[in-house]
Amino acid sequence: DAKTTQPPSMDCAEGRAANLPCNHSTISGNEYVYWYRQIHSQGPQYIIHGLKNNETNEMASLIITEDRKSSTLILPHATLRDTAVYYCIVRSPLRQGGKLIFGQGTELSVKP
Amino acid sequence: GAVVSQHPSRVICKSGTSVKIECRSLDFQATTMFWYRQFPKKSLMLMATSNEGSKATYEQGVEKDKFLINHASLTLSTLTVTSAHPEDSSFYICSADREYEQYFGPGTRLTVT
Numbered sequence: 118d119a120k121t122t123q124p125p126s127m128d129c130a131e132g133r134a135a136n137l138p139c140n141h142s143t144i145s146g147n148e149y150v151y152w153y154r155q156i157h158s159q160g161p162q163y164i165i166h167g168l169k170n171n172e173t174n175e176m177a178s179l180i181i182t183e184d185r186k187s188s189t190l191i192l193p194h195a196t197l198r199d200t201a202v203y204y205c206i207v208r209s210p211l212r213q214g215g216k217l218i219f220g221q222g223t224e225l226s227v228k229p
Numbered sequence: 230g231a232v233v234s235q236h237p238s239r240v241i242c243k244s245g246t247s248v249k250i251e252c253r254s255l256d257f258q259a260t261t262m263f264w265y266r267q268f269p270k271k272s273l274m275l276m277a278t279s280n281e282g283s284k285a286t287y288e289q290g291v292e293k294d295k296f297l298i299n300h301a302s303l304t305l306s307t308l309t310v311t312s313a314h315p316e317d318s319s320f321y322i323c324s325a326d327r328e329y330e331q332y333f334g335p336g337t338r339l340t341v342t
Binding site: 122128149150153155158159161163166204215217218219220221222 | 233235261263265269272273275278300318322324326329330331332334335336338
């Protein structure tokens with residue numbers, strides 16, 4: 118599975134957009150980009166995933182560059198409850214193993 | 230979204246005893262479940278992949294005789310930590326695959342005294 122690189126920490130003002138970058142320069146053609154977050158002492162929560170196209174759901178938007186070597190997770194209006202560790206993970210399809218290998222993630226602090 | 234539960238949420242046991250942790254998918258069937266452990270201030274580390282009706286696949290460095298995994302049905306996987314020692318104290322988290330998403334349980338905090 119391809120590895121990812123994320124900044125260890127970021128701050129964001131409440132109500133502003135949080136843009137979390139991720140580099141995955143060795144991603145393969147059939148690997149998906151997944152984002153999860155983990156609030157302290159809880160299990161990770163799925164946020165969004167994508168293959169090539171940009172994706173949006175009720176939680177966030179995922180922007181994937183055309184060469185697929187990097188992506189950005191966007192929380193459009195961050196709240197204090199969005200304070201968490203955000204993990205960007207590259208995952209092969211389940212039928213090919215499909216394991217989620219967690220890196221160190223980005224610790225996002227949303228401040229009032 | 231889909232729900233995955235774990236039981237117990239916290240357990241304290243004495244060194245040398247065995248502890249069983251259950252992971253259940255409550256509203257869907259999961260052919261594949263995963264077990265992770267997480268030490269304080271660290272990321273999740275995948276321990277093993279559990280497939281219903283077959284033997285689990287362990288990650289490199291994880292002792293299969295110490296961490297026994299059973300996936301007897303499509304909604305239940307169990308992790309048994311055998312002969313637990315204080316260094317096994319950790320946060321154990323399971324997850325289950327449903328289509329493209331992997332849903333995580335709330336975790337089990339194990340403390341071995």
